[in-house]
Amino acid sequence: MKVSVLGATGYAGAELLRILYQHPQADVVHITSESHTGESIASLYPHLRGLYDMKLESMQDIRAIGEDSDFIFIGLPHGHAMEVARALADLPVRIIDLGADFRFDDTAVYEEWYHVKHIYTDAPRVYGLAELYRDAVRSAKIIGNAGCFTTASILALAPLAKSHLIDTKSIIVDAKSGVTGAGRSPKLANHFPELYDNFRAYNVAHHRHTPEIEQAVADLSDEETLINFTPHLVPMGRGILATCYADLKEGVTPELIDAAYEKLYDKEFFIRLLGRGGYPSTKEVRGSNFCDIAWHVDERTHRVIALSAIDNLVKGAAGQAVQNFNIACGFDEKTALDVAPMYP
Numbered sequence: 001m002k003v004s005v006l007g008a009t010g011y012a013g014a015e016l017l018r019i020l021y022q023h024p025q026a027d028v029v030h031i032t033s034e035s036h037t038g039e040s041i042a043s044l045y046p047h048l049r050g051l052y053d054m055k056l057e058s059m060q061d062i063r064a065i066g067e068d069s070d071f072i073f074i075g076l077p078h079g080h081a082m083e084v085a086r087a088l089a090d091l092p093v094r095i096i097d098l099g100a101d102f103r104f105d106d107t108a109v110y111e112e113w114y115h116v117k118h119i120y121t122d123a124p125r126v127y128g129l130a131e132l133y134r135d136a137v138r139s140a141k142i143i144g145n146a147g148c149f150t151t152a153s154i155l156a157l158a159p160l161a162k163s164h165l166i167d168t169k170s171i172i173v174d175a176k177s178g179v180t181g182a183g184r185s186p187k188l189a190n191h192f193p194e195l196y197d198n199f200r201a202y203n204v205a206h207h208r209h210t211p212e213i214e215q216a217v218a219d220l221s222d223e224e225t226l227i228n229f230t231p232h233l234v235p236m237g238r239g240i241l242a243t244c245y246a247d248l249k250e251g252v253t254p255e256l257i258d259a260a261y262e263k264l265y266d267k268e269f270f271i272r273l274l275g276r277g278g279y280p281s282t283k284e285v286r287g288s289n290f291c292d293i294a295w296h297v298d299e300r301t302h303r304v305i306a307l308s309a310i311d312n313l314v315k316g317a318a319g320q321a322v323q324n325f326n327i328a329c330g331f332d333e334k335t336a337l338d339v340a341p342m343y344p
Contacts, residue, residue, distance in 0.1 A: 001025055001071055001325075001329060002068060002069050002071075003026050003028055003029065003070065004028070004029055004031070004071075005073045005075060006032045006059060006065075007032065007074060007075035007076040009036055009041070009056065009184070010183060012075045012317040013031075015314065015317065015318035016075065016318040016322070019319060020336065023322065023336035024335070025329065026336075028054070030065045030068065031052075031056055031057065032059045032065070033056040033057075037056055037058045038055055039055065040056075041054055041055070062087050063087065071095070071329075072084070072088070072093055073096050075099070078101055079114075080101075082102070082118060082119050082123070083119065085142055086120040089123075094141055094143075095142045096143045096324055096328075097144055098145045098317055098321055100147065102142050103144040103146065103215075105127075109215070123142050125142040125144050126140040126142070127215075128143040128144055129155075130270075130320060131158075132158060132216070138327055138328060145321045146320060148240055148310070148313075148316025149213075149240060149242065149312075149316075150213050152240045152309070152310045153209075153229070153244055155291050155308055156293055156306040158217075159257075159263070160260060162260070164221060164249065165256060166246035166247060166248060166304065167247040168217055169225065170247035171217065171227040172227065172246070173227055174230050174232070174242075174245075175232065175243070176240065176241050178236040178237050178240070179236070180312060198235060199233075199235070202231060202232070202233060204230050205228070205230075207231050214227055238313055239282030239285070239311060240308075240316060242309075243306075243307050244305070244308075245304075245305055248297075254276060257304060261293065271291050272292045273293055273294070274294035276294070278292075280292035284341060285310055285311050285315070286342045287314065287341055287342035288311060288314055288342075289311075289314050289319035289320070290315065291308055291309070292308065
C-alpha cells in the first residue's frame with residue numbers, strides 16, 4: 001500500500017513514520033509539512049536518520065498526493081482534514097485522520113466544542129476505535145482516529161456501559177497525560193522550568209474530549225450519558241493514566257463486572273486485563289500499542305473505579321491509526337504493532 005503522511009513533523013506524525021517503517025505492506029511515498037517544506041525529516045527527527053531519506057513536501061498539490069496514494073494519514077490540527085477529505089472525495093484514496101474532524105456523528109457537536117464550521121458534514125466517516133468499531137472500519141472511506149484521552153477512557157468504561165452495569169450519567173473521568181499530548185509547538189506551560197516538578201489540571205469542565213467520550217458511552221449503552229472529565233498534565237514525555245468512576249446499578253456484583261470485562265476483551269490482543277484490584281502503569285505500556293485495564297469495586301459507595309494506561313503517541317494516536325489501517329486493508333491487525341513495551 002502506498003501511504004502518505006500529512007503533517008509528518010508533529011509528534012504523532014513522527015511516531016507514525018517510526019511504526020510504518022516496520023510495516024512490510026506500507027510504502028511511505030509522501031510526507032508533508034508547510035513550515036518545513038524542502039527540509040529532510042531526519043534533520044528534524046534525528047532518530048529517523050538512515051531510515052527515511054525523504055524531504056518534506058507542501059500540500060499545495062494535494063490532488064497529486066491523493067492520486068499517488070492508497071491511504072493518507074492526516075496529522076494536522078483540527079479544521080484541516082475536512083478540507084483535504086473534501087478535495088479528494090472523488091478519488092479512491094482512503095483517509096485516516098488523527099485529528100478530531102471526523103470523530104463525531106453529529107457535526108454540530110464538533111462545531112460547538114471546536115469552534116470551527118464543518119465543511120464536509122456528509123463525509124462517509126466512521127469512528128476509529130478499533131476494538132469497538134472494527135466492522136465499520138473495514139470498509140470505511142474516512143476513519144476518524146479516536147483521541148488519546150478518549151481511547152484510554154472509553155476502553156476502560158466500555159464493558160461497564162455495554163453490559164448496562166453503571167449509571168451513565170454519574171461518570172467521572174480523571175486523567176493524566178504526558179506533555180507530548182500537548183503537541184510539539186513551544187508553549188510557556190510546557191517550558192521545562194514551568195513543567196518540571198509540577199502537576200496541574202487544565203481545561204476543567206470544557207475539555208474537547210468530553211463529548212467524544214460521551215458519544216461512545218451513549219452508543220455502547222444506548223442510554224443518556226453525561227460525564228465530568230478533568231485532564232491533568234504530568235512532567236513525563238509519554239503516557240496516559242485514566243481513572244474512571246461510576247455509580248453501579250442496583251444488584252450489580254463484582255463478579256458481574258469481572259465477567260463484562262472478560263466477555264468484551266477476551267480475544268483482544270492489545271487489551272491486557274490486570275483484573276479486579278490491579279494497577280495499570282504508564283511505564284508498562286510505554287512505546288507499545290497496549291492498553292492495560294484494571295478495576296476496583298468500592299462496596300461502601302457502591303461505585304466502580306476503572307483504570308487504564310496507554311502510550312498517548314501509540315495506542316492514543318499513531319499506533320491506533322496503523323491498527324485501523326491494518327483492519328481496513330485486511331492485514332493481520334498486529335502487523336508492525338506487536339512489539340513489547342520499553343522498560344524501564
